[in-house]
Amino acid sequence: MLARRIIPCLGLADGRLLSGKHAAGVRDAGDPVELGVRYDSEGADELVLLDITASWSPESATLAAVRRLAEAIFIPFGVGGSIGSVGDAAAVLGAGADKVIVNTAAVRDPDLVSQLVETFGSQAVVIAVDGRLTNGRWAVTVNHGRDATGLEALGWIAELEDRGAGEILLTSVDRDGTRSGYDLPLIAAAAGAIDIPIVAWGGAGSYAHFAEVLEAGAAGAVAASLFHLPGYTVRDAHEYLRGRGLVVRR
Amino acid sequence: MIVVVDYGVDSLAAVVRAVAAAGHPATLSSDPDVVRKADRVIVPGVGNYGRAAVTLRVSGLGDAVREVAGAGRPLLGICLGQQLFFAESEEAPGATGLAILPGRVVRFQTTLHLPHVGWAQVLPTAAGRAHAVTGSLLGSDGSYYYHVHSYHPTDLPEACVLATADYDGVFPTIVGEGSVLGTQFHPEKSQDAGIDFFRRFAEWTP
Numbered sequence: 001m002l003a004r005r006i007i008p009c010l011g012l013a014d015g016r017l018l019s020g021k022h023a024a025g026v027r028d029a030g031d032p033v034e035l036g037v038r039y040d041s042e043g044a045d046e047l048v049l050l051d052i053t054a055s056w057s058p059e060s061a062t063l064a065a066v067r068r069l070a071e072a073i074f075i076p077f078g079v080g081g082s083i084g085s086v087g088d089a090a091a092v093l094g095a096g097a098d099k100v101i102v103n104t105a106a107v108r109d110p111d112l113v114s115q116l117v118e119t120f121g122s123q124a125v126v127i128a129v130d131g132r133l134t135n136g137r138w139a140v141t142v143n144h145g146r147d148a149t150g151l152e153a154l155g156w157i158a159e160l161e162d163r164g165a166g167e168i169l170l171t172s173v174d175r176d177g178t179r180s181g182y183d184l185p186l187i188a189a190a191a192g193a194i195d196i197p198i199v200a201w202g203g204a205g206s207y208a209h210f211a212e213v214l215e216a217g218a219a220g221a222v223a224a225s226l227f228h229l230p231g232y233t234v235r236d237a238h239e240y241l242r243g244r245g246l247v248v249r250r
Numbered sequence: 251m252i253v254v255v256d257y258g259v260d261s262l263a264a265v266v267r268a269v270a271a272a273g274h275p276a277t278l279s280s281d282p283d284v285v286r287k288a289d290r291v292i293v294p295g296v297g298n299y300g301r302a303a304v305t306l307r308v309s310g311l312g313d314a315v316r317e318v319a320g321a322g323r324p325l326l327g328i329c330l331g332q333q334l335f336f337a338e339s340e341e342a343p344g345a346t347g348l349a350i351l352p353g354r355v356v357r358f359q360t361t362l363h364l365p366h367v368g369w370a371q372v373l374p375t376a377a378g379r380a381h382a383v384t385g386s387l388l389g390s391d392g393s394y395y396y397h398v399h400s401y402h403p404t405d406l407p408e409a410c411v412l413a414t415a416d417y418d419g420v421f422p423t424i425v426g427e428g429s430v431l432g433t434q435f436h437p438e439k440s441q442d443a444g445i446d447f448f449r450r451f452a453e454w455t456p
Contacts, residue, residue, distance in 0.1 A: 001370065001371055001416055002366075002367075002368040002369060002370055002417075003368065003369040003370070003371070003394055005368065005369070040441065043441075045369060070263075070264070071267060074264075074267075074268055074271065074438060074439060074440070074441050074444060074445060075396070075439060075440075075441050076396060076439050096263070096264070098439070121365075122365070123365050123367050123398050166365075166367065167367075195362075195363050196363050197363070197367075197368075219368070247371075249369045249394040250393070250394060
């Protein structure tokens with residue numbers, strides 16, 4: 001029986017933690033590896049690193065951060081941020097990441113998904129999908145909700161499953177940053193549409209929100225800003241979820 | 251000195267780091283002579299059984315690992331490394347493994363999604379509870395370890411299955427006989443539980 005996963009996110013810009021509202025409450029917003037180690041010691045099941053200005057050339061600051069993080073923690077972690085080719089993915093996985101997270105590049109060229117799966121195996125390929133409720137359906141957007149793609153979320157994730165994606169990271173653009181709860185209808189509809197695991201993102205403001213989204217069918221839940229707030233730890237989240245009857249790691 | 255066998259597969263560096271974090275420095279080696287003289291040996295790995303079996307044979311590392319087992323020195327196989335301890339695997343019909351443990355490797359027969367990926371609860375068997383490494387490790391509720399695999403061992407004598415997990419059916423996830431141990435999961439990705447496992451292996455006198 002697989003445990004559900006609580007996954008803190010490290011938001012980076014050019015290899016350094018994002019400051020400002022993305023890292024509120026963290027005194028030293030600088031080094032992602034320090035924060036990653038802290039999350040690991042607090043019982044995180046996995047980590048996600050998303051770099052908004054990522055470059056994947058060998059000298060890139062983000063790649064250096066990935067390498068250092070891989071040397072410091074003993075849990076799996078995924079990395080995303082402008083990963084656009086098999087070469088980018090090879091650099092990221094070679095630096096020690098367990099999974100690559102691809103978003104826009106998959107929309108631009110769905111064949112890339114198949115190529116990544118063939119080269120690295122489905123377990124290393126996570127496709128991120130951003131959904132925004134539009135006229136009763138969830139439209140897939142890119143560029144943080146700014147650009148439409150013409151794709152509909154449920155059909156898109158079914159195609160991604162067919163192409164061999166290991167996991168879908170499903171974000172509600174409407175809920176992201178609001179701390180008012182995940183988009184439960186979106187997650188429930190997605191869980192009903194595909195068999196591969198869905199990790200939910202967007203809206204976590206409390207442990208109860210984790211419980212709700214897992215009960216709606218998510219295999220895991222990502223939280224970014226929540227774990228930056230003092231007093232919120234993955235260990236406490238696990239304990240709360242156990243109390244709600246969910247299977248989580250002890 | 252603990253030697254981690256480098257036979258050209260992935261996930262080696264993480265194992266060396268995790269064993270060091272357990273308080274026991276380990277060294278990576280692709281030299282059969284270094285492997286056969288080691289006090290204890292770890293064979294990690296992620297990849298294809300067929301290709302790895304050929305590499306082990308051609309490099310002489312397979313023979314070196316067999317000698318360590320034959321001499322009664324502690325030997326740990328992880329994931330693909332553990333699968334190679336068996337004579338054959340459904341992943342590569344016709345390929346020959348090291349035949350250090352009785353049994354064989356099969357693919358999950360399930361409609362559930364493969365590979366099996368994530369933190370799975372690992373429960374000791376009666377044999378596991380009596381074993382020096384796994385006995386006190388897993389506690390009465392078992393413990394969670396990170397799995398990533400589509401194949402698993404089967405057809406072992408009961409006494410050789412030390413712990414199981416469940417994915418649409420119970421399967422062996424810690425196996426062993428004599429001084430040989432194998433885990434289907436990745437201790438190097440299993441945080442405290444994994445590092446604890448490495449510590450107990452490092453301090454084990456079979």
